Amino acid sequence: MQPFQCTTIVSNPFQQNTFVAHLEGRVDCVVVDPGLEPDKIIKFLNEKNLEPTALLITHGHSDHIGGNHALKARWPACPIIVSSGDAEKLTDPQKNLSGQYGLAVTSPPADQIVVEGDELDVAGFTLEVLEMPGHSPGHVVFVWKGASPMVVFGGDVLFAGSIGRCDFEDGNFEHLAEAIHTKLFTLPDDTLILPGHGPNTTVGDEKRANPFVGRPAGYQE
Ligand SMILES: [Zn+2]
Structure with missing residues (x-):
């Protein structure tokens, strides 16, 4: 496997993780979930002379x-890549939950839409999309199966010892638990999860100890 580097940049006020990943020796990179403090992200990219070729949402x-x-x-020229289901949230402060905080955050619209099973070839990575x-x-x-161990850019699905909130109007705990069980817990135990908040974890650790979806909650392989 080609060595890669992944840097976490945390944005306040939600302690959200943005990831910048690139293969060693290359200047192109992916940026996953550009957060609310973009100056930090741009400063890092400029210092490292990195050129984003995809904003993965x-x-x-x-x-x-x-x-x-x-x-x-x-x-x-760097495309914003998002699923069809969440594309409308980019430009709608009510749907992306910023309206409630009085921030009215928006994004430029999507440049590319992805669906389950798509493979993205970006900055030397081949990333599989799972809904x-x-x-x-x-x-x-976004799952990088070519890495050893595999790497998942996981957003707000599975956290170290927790899961993404499901109490939003369009949230659903059963859907989240089923997706985790059928799509993440079927990956190798050493698969690295890079979540949207908090520290990294692995599939094996969350199967064993996650109180919401792991063995303490009745999960059996
Ligand atoms: Zn979220």
């Missing part, structure tokens, strides 16, 4: 898209 909540305008302004509804109906994760 796991879901359309404002804390995961708040940096899109700034990154598109700096790198206009994971429950926290948001159009939530997707």
